[in-house]
Amino acid sequence: xxxxxxxxxxxxxxxxxxxxxxxxxxxxxxxxxxxxxxxxxxxxxxxxxxxxxxxxxxxxxxxxxxxxxxxxxxxxxxxxxxxxxxxxxxxxxxxxxxxxxxxxxxxxxxxxxxxxxxxxxxxxxxxxxxxxxxxxxxxxxxxxxxxxxxxxxxxxxxxxxxxxxxxxxxxxxxxxxxxxxxxxxxxxxxxxxxxxxxxxxxxxxxxxxxxxxxxxxxxxxx
Amino acid sequence: xxxxxxxxxxxxxxxxxxxxxxxxxxxxxxxxxxxxxxxxxxxxxxxxxxxxxxxxxxxxxxxxxxxxxxxxxxxxxxxxxxxxxxxxxxxxxxxxxxxxxxxxxxxxxxxxxxxxxxxxxxxxxxxxxxxxxxxxxxxxxxxxxxxxxxxxxxxxxxxxxxxxxxxxxxxxxxxxxxxxxxxxxxxxxxxxxxxxxxxxxxxxxxxxxxxxxxxxxxxxxx
DNA sequence: TTCATGAAATTCGTATACGAAATACGAAAT
DNA sequence: ATTTCGTATTTCGTATACGAATTTCATGAA
Numbered sequence: 001x002x003x004x005x006x007x008x009x010x011x012x013x014x015x016x017x018x019x020x021x022x023x024x025x026x027x028x029x030x031x032x033x034x035x036x037x038x039x040x041x042x043x044x045x046x047x048x049x050x051x052x053x054x055x056x057x058x059x060x061x062x063x064x065x066x067x068x069x070x071x072x073x074x075x076x077x078x079x080x081x082x083x084x085x086x087x088x089x090x091x092x093x094x095x096x097x098x099x100x101x102x103x104x105x106x107x108x109x110x111x112x113x114x115x116x117x118x119x120x121x122x123x124x125x126x127x128x129x130x131x132x133x134x135x136x137x138x139x140x141x142x143x144x145x146x147x148x149x150x151x152x153x154x155x156x157x158x159x160x161x162x163x164x165x166x167x168x169x170x171x172x173x174x175x176x177x178x179x180x181x182x183x184x185x186x187x188x189x190x191x192x193x194x195x196x197x198x199x200x201x202x203x204x205x206x207x208x209x210x211x212x213x214x215x216x217x218x219x220x221x222x
Numbered sequence: 223x224x225x226x227x228x229x230x231x232x233x234x235x236x237x238x239x240x241x242x243x244x245x246x247x248x249x250x251x252x253x254x255x256x257x258x259x260x261x262x263x264x265x266x267x268x269x270x271x272x273x274x275x276x277x278x279x280x281x282x283x284x285x286x287x288x289x290x291x292x293x294x295x296x297x298x299x300x301x302x303x304x305x306x307x308x309x310x311x312x313x314x315x316x317x318x319x320x321x322x323x324x325x326x327x328x329x330x331x332x333x334x335x336x337x338x339x340x341x342x343x344x345x346x347x348x349x350x351x352x353x354x355x356x357x358x359x360x361x362x363x364x365x366x367x368x369x370x371x372x373x374x375x376x377x378x379x380x381x382x383x384x385x386x387x388x389x390x391x392x393x394x395x396x397x398x399x400x401x402x403x404x405x406x407x408x409x410x411x412x413x414x415x416x417x418x419x420x421x422x423x424x425x426x427x428x429x430x431x432x433x434x435x436x437x438x439x440x441x442x443x444x
Numbered sequence: 445t446t447c448a449t450g451a452a453a454t455t456c457g458t459a460t461a462c463g464a465a466a467t468a469c470g471a472a473a474t
Numbered sequence: 475a476t477t478t479c480g481t482a483t484t485t486c487g488t489a490t491a492c493g494a495a496t497t498t499c500a501t502g503a504a
Binding site: 231232233266267268269270288289290 | 457458459460465466467
């Protein structure tokens with residue numbers, strides 16, 4: 001016999017649905033989120049909606065507006081910059097920690113992700129490429145064995161996904177990204193932790209620069 | 223005119239009360255948290271309690287136990303180590319960012335905190351020393367201008383406070399801590415960002431070592 | 445026409461109610 | 475005496491109800 005059904009709670013499902021809608025841009029920045037409306041759309045009562053919104057507020061995905069509910073937080077250039085400063089410190093650490101823990105199975109998984117990202121990039125599947133990007137970095141977080149890194153960065157990727165909605169339309173720019181991913185993982189596979197960490201550091205430094213150079217008018221909003 | 227009363231919601235107050243009770247050790251690890259009991263003790267209904275617990279669960283302060291509510295998460299040595307790995311990367315970054323942003327006012331504030339910490343240490347006020355420690359590092363987070371660092375580390379300090387409950391009884395060990403704090407802030411005041419960052423890096427490396435060496439039998443539980 | 449004023453309608457926060465699921469406990473059978 | 479099964483109790487998740495506060499809209503005065 002084995003486990004029956006995880007069947008998450010309505011609060012979790014509501015939270016996930018709202019977070020996804022915010023990150024994909026289905027809910028625009030500044031848009032008001034009414035509890036009644038959401039409850040009706042999701043076919044649940046206001047109670048799970050209220051709890052989910054409380055979490056989103058604690059995580060800065062929505063902000064309070066005076067006394068009448070919340071609205072979707074603006075896509076903030078400062079927040080974007082802050083996250084990249086943090087990534088610049090955390091991602092190399094994750095690589096250092098993960099490299100000596102690599103198993104044959106995880107090497108296979110990593111190569112699959114790199115291959116998938118490269119393939120989807122050539123197929124101009126912007127959304128798929130972003131997902132592969134998230135998968136690549138998340139794999140390293142998990143391999144690091146440091147659950148704090150995993151938790152922190154999962155939240156941060158939520159914010160990043162919002163900003164990257166704008167960048168998604170320039171798949172060509174991600175060619176260099178996937179070359180770098182490949183090089184990073186190669187160094188990790190060979191056990192060269194510090195080399196891989198340096199490559200990752202450079203990768204993170206390059207990333208916001210790419211965003212800024214590729215999106216002429218959108219720059220100011222990032 | 224200005225704001226009338228912040229008057230936080232019951233959810234926030236409940237969350238704060240529970241978090242504090244967990245961090246100070248008033249709620250022991252493994253202890254079951256019944257919603258009814260908490261609601262009665264705090265003189266609120268179960269609804270805010272339920273929301274608050276959902277947040278604490280997302281932040282790993284409590285864990286699910288089968289189908290019957292939650293219990294206080296164990297004080298986990300692995301989590302402690304993970305946080306220190308992250309701190310080793312984040313704290314020097316915060317110092318680098320904060321140093322060029324120091325104002326005369328913030329220099330005064332920093333010196334006050336160092337003085338207070340040193341004074342309370344000599345007065346054997348362990349709890350006050352811990353608070354000063356938190357204040358010192360939090361000041362740097364805020365001066366860094368990076369709100370992600372502030373948010374992340376505030377959560378982490380919640381977990382750290384739990385572990386440090388054990389260490390509090392050895393105030394003598396904090397002598398070196400406050401010497402290092404003083405040196406770090408001195409370098410920052412002089413604008414030597416990279417020197418200060420290196421001192422901070424060493425400070426974080428030393429910290430868990432101090433904990434391990436000072437608490438003979440308690441080591442295994444950390 | 446424009447601004448002020450007040451009543452009606454929204455909408456949120458919190459309390460209470462209800463149903464489902466798990467535990468605890470006791471009775472009966474081996 | 476021990477184990478097993480059924481029932482009562484506890485407790486959580488979710489729905490609904492209620493009160494307070496704000497917004498909206500209409501009505502009237504300058």
